[in-house]
Amino acid sequence: MSAEVRWPVVELDPVARLHALAAAMPWVSLEERVIEAPFARVWSYIEDMEHGVPQFEGNVRRIEIVSRDGDRLALRSFGPGGFAMKLDAVLRPGWCIMRGTLGEIGMAAAPVGPTATRFAHFEGSRWLGRAARPLFRRFVRRDLARLAALATSDGKGTSPS
Amino acid sequence: MREPSAPSPPLLDVQASAEAEDELVRSAQRGDALALSALVDRLAPFVGGICGPIALEHGEDAAQEALIAVLRDLPALREPRALYGWARRIAAREAVRHARAARHAPALGEATPLPAPGDPSLAQDVRRVLEALAPEQRAILMLRDLEGLSEHEAAALLGVEHGTVKSRLSRARSAFRRRWSS
Numbered sequence: 644m645s646a647e648v649r650w651p652v653v654e655l656d657p658v659a660r661l662h663a664l665a666a667a668m669p670w671v672s673l674e675e676r677v678i679e680a681p682f683a684r685v686w687s688y689i690e691d692m693e694h695g696v697p698q699f700e701g702n703v704r705r706i707e708i709v710s711r712d713g714d715r716l717a718l719r720s721f722g723p724g725g726f727a728m729k730l731d732a733v734l735r736p737g738w739c740i741m742r743g744t745l746g747e748i749g750m751a752a753a754p755v756g757p758t759a760t761r762f763a764h765f766e767g768s769r770w771l772g773r774a775a776r777p778l779f780r781r782f783v784r785r786d787l788a789r790l791a792a793l794a795t796s797d798g799k800g801t802s803p804s
Numbered sequence: 805m806r807e808p809s810a811p812s813p814p815l816l817d818v819q820a821s822a823e824a825e826d827e828l829v830r831s832a833q834r835g836d837a838l839a840l841s842a843l844v845d846r847l848a849p850f851v852g853g854i855c856g857p858i859a860l861e862h863g864e865d866a867a868q869e870a871l872i873a874v875l876r877d878l879p880a881l882r883e884p885r886a887l888y889g890w891a892r893r894i895a896a897r898e899a900v901r902h903a904r905a906a907r908h909a910p911a912l913g914e915a916t917p918l919p920a921p922g923d924p925s926l927a928q929d930v931r932r933v934l935e936a937l938a939p940e941q942r943a944i945l946m947l948r949d950l951e952g953l954s955e956h957e958a959a960a961l962l963g964v965e966h967g968t969v970k971s972r973l974s975r976a977r978s979a980f981r982r983r984w985s986s
């Protein structure tokens with residue numbers, strides 16, 4: 644067979660990949676929705692982690708980047724009541740996975756044309772197990788609603804970008 | 805004239821790399837989110853490269869379902885180094901299942917004649933030739949020529965009769981050779 648043959652290949656977008664990743668973590672709750680805002684605007688809240696994530700992630704009051712090496716980050720997050728947690732993360736356009744001692748967070752996004760974005764988000768805790776999934780489902784739905792409201796607002800004083 | 809080949813990496817580096825990959829798979833099996841992220845980076849293009857040529861327009865659905873199946877059942881994998889062979893089998897079968905479920909897929913004994921060459925886009929040519937084949941033929945053609953499996957291994961991997969497929973596969977490959985060696 645000639646090396647010139649170009650076989651059709653499939654590229655799975657980050658949202659499809661996040662669904663697959665979540666299949667290996669049966670203790671997480673994943674939800675997906677379409678946000679009527681461009682990808683760059685939606686993702687700016689995740690990309691600018693220190694300013695953007697606390698605006699929609701209900702369990703994070705503050706987040707600090709401790710160190711950065713390429714797409715790998717070491718983070719310190721502060722939850723309600725000042726509870727601190729160390730997190731290791733992978734962050735690149737459309738893809739963010741965070742691993743802490745007590746839980747995991749995943750976010751992925753893909754453009755739907757120039758004006759809308761598919762966004763998927765999971766949260767869960769291997770430590771708490773499957774029993775905590777309903778609780779995390781509520782958190783995830785709340786976060787998605789907040790992010791959608793931020794990204795589709797007029798942007799005054801909210802967008803981190 | 806042959807291209808000068810790149811020097812092989814030292815044996816110890818290769819071994820260390822293989823051991824690091826094994827450890828990555830084991831961490832992913834334990835549910836480590838970052839190890840799973842790294843594994844998804846490797847497996848998504850691997851699975852997509854198998855599902856695309858077999859399932860064609862249904863390749864994306866096939867690849868996603870294959871990737872989900874691989875990661876969901878990852879804890880059951882005993883030997884980390886068997887990961888890619890195992891993923892290949894799941895992806896090929898998932899792709900054939902999706903292609904077979906498609907309304908207009910030709911049955912194994914009803915493959916239409918291969919189209920004549922001449923289309924302006926080479927990639928389009930490949931797609932048209934593939935569309936004329938039965939999904940099992942596409943699967944074996946791809947596994948044989950892209951993945952380097954023997955016809956027998958590919959047929960066994962897909963759970964189809966080697967003898968039944970062999971003659972039709974041979975004609976499909978001849979057509980490919982004529983088209984792309986001219």
